[in-house]
Amino acid sequence: xxxxxxxxxxxxxxxxxxxxxxxxxxxxxxxxxxxxxxxxxxxxxxxxxxxxxxxxxxxxxxxxxxxxxxxxxxxxxxxxxxxxxxxxxxxxxxxxxxxxxxxxxxxxxxxxxxxxxxxxxxxxxxxxxxxxxxxxxxxxxxxxxxxxxxxxxxxxxxxxxxxxxxxxxxxxxxxxxxxxxxxxxxxxxxxxxxxxxxxxxxxxxxxxxxxxxxxxxxxxxxxxxxxxxxxxxxxxxxxxxxxxxxxxxxxxxxxxxxxxxxxxxxxx
DNA sequence: ATGGTTGCCAAGCAA
Numbered sequence: 001x002x003x004x005x006x007x008x009x010x011x012x013x014x015x016x017x018x019x020x021x022x023x024x025x026x027x028x029x030x031x032x033x034x035x036x037x038x039x040x041x042x043x044x045x046x047x048x049x050x051x052x053x054x055x056x057x058x059x060x061x062x063x064x065x066x067x068x069x070x071x072x073x074x075x076x077x078x079x080x081x082x083x084x085x086x087x088x089x090x091x092x093x094x095x096x097x098x099x100x101x102x103x104x105x106x107x108x109x110x111x112x113x114x115x116x117x118x119x120x121x122x123x124x125x126x127x128x129x130x131x132x133x134x135x136x137x138x139x140x141x142x143x144x145x146x147x148x149x150x151x152x153x154x155x156x157x158x159x160x161x162x163x164x165x166x167x168x169x170x171x172x173x174x175x176x177x178x179x180x181x182x183x184x185x186x187x188x189x190x191x192x193x194x195x196x197x198x199x200x201x202x203x204x205x206x207x208x209x210x211x212x213x214x215x216x217x218x219x220x221x222x223x224x225x226x227x228x229x230x231x232x233x234x235x236x237x238x239x240x241x242x243x244x245x246x247x248x249x250x251x252x253x254x255x256x257x258x259x260x261x262x263x264x265x266x267x268x
Numbered sequence: 269a270t271g272g273t274t275g276c277c278a279a280g281c282a283a
Contacts, residue, residue: 011283012274257274
């Protein structure tokens with residue numbers, strides 16, 4: 001049995017609980033990382049996850065906005081709920097579990113979207129996003145041979161040309177501006193992280209994990225972006241056996257604008 | 269060039 005990890009920006013865990021239950025029933029990941037739960041910890045639907053077989057629940061949520069949660073079928077230790085940019089938003093949660101003889105540190109991230117105007121001088125939300133990504137440089141992938149790290153989440157940046165439907169038309173659109181994509185790459189390489197989606201899918205192939213709610217027909221226009229990511233430390237990257245991007249979930253009833261990304265490893 | 273949708277929670281704000 002492989003180790004399966006899923007990540008999904010759910011855009012309200014309470015409103016879309018039936019969709020989460022459907023994902024768990026169909027995919028049966030060992031661990032599910034959610035972002036934008038929009039749910040204070042005291043109101044998180046823990047019981048529904050326990051009933052689905054996910055008895056190990058780690059939450060870091062707040063009222064109305066943001067929020068991350070990591071749900072697991074195997075024992076999970078909460079490591080940290082980290083604050084970035086000295087702002088008390090719920091955007092990070094790290095946990096640890098054991099698989100294949102490795103103690104694996106799992107980071108679950110929700111990076112700020114950054115607002116509409118891609119100018120840090122006039123848009124403080126964009127400034128915050130750039131600062132947040134810069135601060136993520138301090139999270140290293142490697143911790144020695146006996147351990148490994150995985151980093152997943154909605155990172156709200158589509159770094160490469162074929163991570164967006166039109167590279168040229170998105171160069172001035174927040175999520176794909178050069179200052180973001182360069183900062184993103186600098187952060188990933190500084191930490192020593194491997195982009196597991198692009199390890200499997202060739203760079204010249206279009207890959208999206210998000211489609212705007214504003215499109216009249218998201219499937220027809222297919223103007224997507226790859227905003228959700230799965231990274232690992234180099235020592236377990238060769239153990240990745242597959243990536244599944246559950247595009248169908250964008251067509252489910254009352255969907256999230258993001259779809260689940262599932263990574264499978266040859267580790268037990 | 270503009271406006272297009274959604275969720276939270278009850279008016280805008282954030283995405």
